[in-house]
Amino acid sequence: MSVDWNERYRTGDTPWEKGEHHPGLPFLLSTHQNLVESSRSILVPGCGFGHDAHLIGEAVDGDILGLDLADEPIRQAGERSRREKTSWVVGDLFEWEGEYDLVFEHTCFCAIPVDRREDYVTAMASLIPGGGHLLGIFFLNPDHEGEEGPPFGVTVEELHKFFGSEFELAWSQPPALTFDSRAGDGRELCMLWRRKDH
Numbered sequence: 207m208s209v210d211w212n213e214r215y216r217t218g219d220t221p222w223e224k225g226e227h228h229p230g231l232p233f234l235l236s237t238h239q240n241l242v243e244s245s246r247s248i249l250v251p252g253c254g255f256g257h258d259a260h261l262i263g264e265a266v267d268g269d270i271l272g273l274d275l276a277d278e279p280i281r282q283a284g285e286r287s288r289r290e291k292t293s294w295v296v297g298d299l300f301e302w303e304g305e306y307d308l309v310f311e312h313t314c315f316c317a318i319p320v321d322r323r324e325d326y327v328t329a330m331a332s333l334i335p336g337g338g339h340l341l342g343i344f345f346l347n348p349d350h351e352g353e354e355g356p357p358f359g360v361t362v363e364e365l366h367k368f369f370g371s372e373f374e375l376a377w378s379q380p381p382a383l384t385f386d387s388r389a390g391d392g393r394e395l396c397m398l399w400r401r402k403d404h
């Protein structure tokens with residue numbers, strides 16, 4: 207069953223929303239400081255209220271686009287944003303066009319239907335030119351108790367299978383910090399994927 211994201215935001219059914227950026231993001235940005243700072247255009251798909259994009263905006267000088275299907279979080283992100291070079295747009299990542307040096311992924315891949323994962327990789331491959339990067343905090347194991355996703359879990363092997371056709375892995379490590387609700391071994395993995403030149 208497909209998710210009505212606008213309805214989820216309207217009714218406050220947003221367990222992913224923590225009111226802040228991912229706690230591991232500052233470490234991730236400093237670990238990849240040169241890469242992040244040299245990125246002239248950055249896309250944050252499925253950005254929600256934009257906490258991660260806001261923090262990235264404090265670390266870089268380039269253009270940032272926060273993209274989400276749902277209009278309410280995008281409206282609120284825009285209201286809070288004081289950064290000229292960040293834009294907030296309601297749109298579907300599967301239909302989005304553009305060229306980005308860097309895409310930051312966090313709880314978007316796990317939110318899309320499992321049967322669209324290849325489409326997600328195709329979309330990212332078309333948005334990131336050869337040599338560009340996708341930096342992600344992947345939610346591997348949502349640890350549901352009998353409930354269905356989203357979020358939908360994924361294994362590291364599956365991530366390699368999906369992304370490996372268009373990207374090569376440059377770096378990966380569990381996040382240095384995370385939300386209490388996601389604490390535990392093997393639940394999240396940070397990965398830096400470099401778009402192949404082909």
Ligand SMILES: C[S@@+](CC[C@H](N)C(=O)[O-])C[C@H]1O[C@@H](n2cnc3c(N)ncnc32)[C@H](O)[C@@H]1O
Binds near residue numbers: 252275297313
């Ligand atoms: C689980 S939420 C995560 C939001 C944000 N990344 C965070 O961590 O707070 C997933 C987000 O992806 C958005 N989304 C789902 N499918 C999308 C699509 N095809 N294009 C753009 N955004 C999408 C939803 O509206 C939702 O805001």
